[in-house]
Amino acid sequence: MAAVDIAGYKLTERRIAQLTLVIGAVASVGATYFSSIRAGAGILVGAVLAWISFRWLEAALDALVQVSTANSASGRARVPFGSVLKFVGRYALIGAVVCVTFFILDIPVVSILLGLCALGAATILATLYEILHHAS
Numbered sequence: 001m002a003a004v005d006i007a008g009y010k011l012t013e014r015r016i017a018q019l020t021l022v023i024g025a026v027a028s029v030g031a032t033y034f035s036s037i038r039a040g041a042g043i044l045v046g047a048v049l050a051w052i053s054f055r056w057l058e059a060a061l062d063a064l065v066q067v068s069t070a071n072s073a074s075g076r077a078r079v080p081f082g083s084v085l086k087f088v089g090r091y092a093l094i095g096a097v098v099c100v101t102f103f104i105l106d107i108p109v110v111s112i113l114l115g116l117c118a119l120g121a122a123t124i125l126a127t128l129y130e131i132l133h134h135a136s
Helices: 007-034 037-070 081-103 109-116 118-135
Strands: none
Touching (some): 109 118
16 A cells, blocks of 8 residues: 655645634624624634634544554554544534523524634635646
C-alpha cells in the first residue's frame, strides 16, 4: 500500500476551519446591521459552534485513523475514549449552547442554525477553490 501525502488534506481542513469563522463573522455583521444584535449574535454563536464541532470531528477522526493504521497488523485496534467523547460531545455541546442561548439569552434559534450553516458554506468554497486551483 502506498503512503498517502496528507499535507494537502490538512491544508484544506485548515482552510475550511478558517472560512467557517470568516463566513460566520461576515454574516453576523450583516445580520446585526440589517436585523438586530440578537440575530447577529446567534449567527456568530452558530458559526463558532460549527467551528468547534469541525475541529473536534477532525481530531477524533485523526486519532481513529492513527489507531487503525498502527494496529492493522494485530487486529486489535481500540478507539481512544477521547475520540468517542469528541464524536458524541460535539452534539451535546451544540444542544446545550443552543438551549442556553435560546432560553436564557433570548437569541433566535433560526439565527443560530444559520450560523451553523457557515461550515457547509466554507466546505463548498474550499471545494470550489480546490477544483479551480488544480484545474489551472
